[in-house]
Amino acid sequence: MDTKTLRVLFVVDAIKGRNGVGAYFQDLVSHLEDQVERVELVQPCLVDPHPCQGGSMPIPGDPTQRLFFPKVRELSALVWEMKPHVIVIPGPGIFSMIGYWIAKKWGIPVCVTFQTDYNRLVELYWGKRLARLAGGFLNWVNRTLFQGSETAATICESMIAQARAAGARNPQLVGTPLAREFVHTPIQPLADTVSRVCYVGRLAAEKNIESFIALAQSRPDLQFEVAGDGPLRGKVEEASKRCDNLTLLGWCTREQVVALIDRSQVLVLPSSVEAFGTVALEAMARQRLVITTPACGINEWPALAQGLWIMAEGEDLPATLARLDGLSVNERRERAEQARVAACSMNQDAIAHWGGVLAHCAAMKTAPSSLPSPTLALLRRLSSHHA
Template sequence: MVKQSDLRVLFVVDAMKGRNGVGAYFQDLVAHLQDRVARVELVSPSLEDPHPCQGASIPIPGDATQRLFFPKMRELTALMWEMKPHVVVIPGPGIFSLGAYWAAGKLGIPVCVTFQTDYDKLVRLYWGPRLARLAGGFLNWLNRTLFRGSSAVVTISEDMLAKARQAGARHPQLVGTPLAPEFVHTPVTPLADTVSSVLYVGRLAAEKNIDRFLELAAARPEMTFTVAGDGPQRDKVEAAAERYPNLRYLGWCDRATVVRALDDAQVLILPSTVEAFGTVALEALARERLVITAPACGINQWPALGAALVVQGRDQSLAQALAELEAKSVGSRTLRARSGRSAAVLMNEQAVGHWLRVLEQCAGQAQSLPKPWPSPTLALLRRLSTQARVS
């Protein structure tokens, strides 16, 4: 059995760093693991700092703010051969993930698959019924294939846990979400006594239901509303910001700017119609802020976090949920915000610990994996690696 401190872990992620919840999840997790394992590497595409394993890319249909990247398989396989990870972690089924899954199988490395996106709901939202059935069926087939060939399956909410089982995962594990150090360690600004500033942070896309947030800004001109993020509905947000003097648009923001935006607000609203978890809600709780979430958000299903959230009723408007929060006493709102921070910090600690146990268990399965005959490409990489060490 490999000890946690001796682990070598490779994460191969299709999502761009910091551009969506999946990308942020692994960026934060790797940051926490760096001081706890022997070596951890993150292969993730980036526009600002391209990874050596990152190849050509094309715009994602319907969202020019994001791109679909292709991996350089020779570089990715060479990295695995040089690093010799005990575990490869992928959030399938993306092109990077599938490439890493294939290479790990060739080298006999255990694979851990994460299940963090409800593809069925997304394709139904973006495409017509016929095309959605075809695309959803194909993605479910890919997920089943990955689940069958993996050593572990990890997911982030009770709903996703049930979906993972339905998709063929034998023993999926429910693991919490880590937080970037900025959200935990930056000194907290006390919550104001009045509710006057409301914030949305996230992608500007159909599943985020940003229209409801913009309608709320129009209905409450005495309050300040702020949107931070980018996506295919950016034009709609920019147009609303020109119409409503109480609405400002910040564009895409780095972590430090998001922390400041949260600290400047009293309430974060996450009105999504599809949201497997909702990392930004956890980040807001960590900053000791009040959070209103839609019923679809997976974060609601974690009892300690759900108790600190204001979960919008299914027949309740955002305006009614906000008014309900305003009607509470200052002391009640302050107590809710403080309990939310405690719950978020605890989840962060537990998530990292749980991940270490999962990785340790996966590493222990390496001996039971088949040892496939190496392909000519891998044989060539071995010879090149040996020659490099000799020279």
């Protein structure tokens, strides 16, 4: 099917601009607007609520995040009016399951994305005993979505096997797009010396923010800035009071993040669980040096890995930063320039590949069906209760 004639609907649970998954689809849709006939994004937003967005409740284990419920009638009306060739959903989630049900009911091909290691996340937040129950439920939802979809899209090689094992048909590896601000804002030259280091992201257990705080404490000669919000904000606030060289900025807009990265020489992504690490790609696009842990999925992309500074096994952040600081000025600039080229190439390839995946998915025939009635009844009850 010709990409230019495609109508694509994204139904996303993640709040717009509040985490990596939410930002991913926000950026992807902005690029696809020039590539397809029509693209719509149904996604909760704290500032400008979507017409299909209903009530919400705090997410267990992280009160800074909220679980939103869709308005089923409004979402159904949008699908009826738009008549999309493909519905894209990241699972699991209430929005995703309702979008999946509508697609199955009307015989619309579904593309499911797999971008988060849910089993490791629930262990971090809920402990092993509760994690078994929650993980089992999430895995069941994933299997349902994978087995009923026409294709699955993942953002790193290691997740292809996981998706296939869960029943995904035709899993595809897709890249990560960048917001236009990170690509088109004029580049600020990298300073000759390393004096400022930053972290951008959620302040949560999986991000291992404690190691960034420890890095700031070990290097009083450098300035450290943290942009983000989350359940560990209090810990960062306390550390910033003790350390004169550590500043917490809180949640920042895209423009503020660009400015923060531009005035820094190094961005650190210290995550213990990270399917990809979009902020690392964003910093690369700004021609900055990026330190990642071995747990970051972005390392699995060879072209990107050459522009990263990946921690060695058993190495701590102070030692990694010291290695980076030990490079000559020219070596650091060459690495930063290489990083920008690789990031911009990833952005272009991701948009083109997504177009191909969506066109292929739209061409696949699917017959109308439905979710098991108990599951559908539960989803309807939840959505109507919180509308």
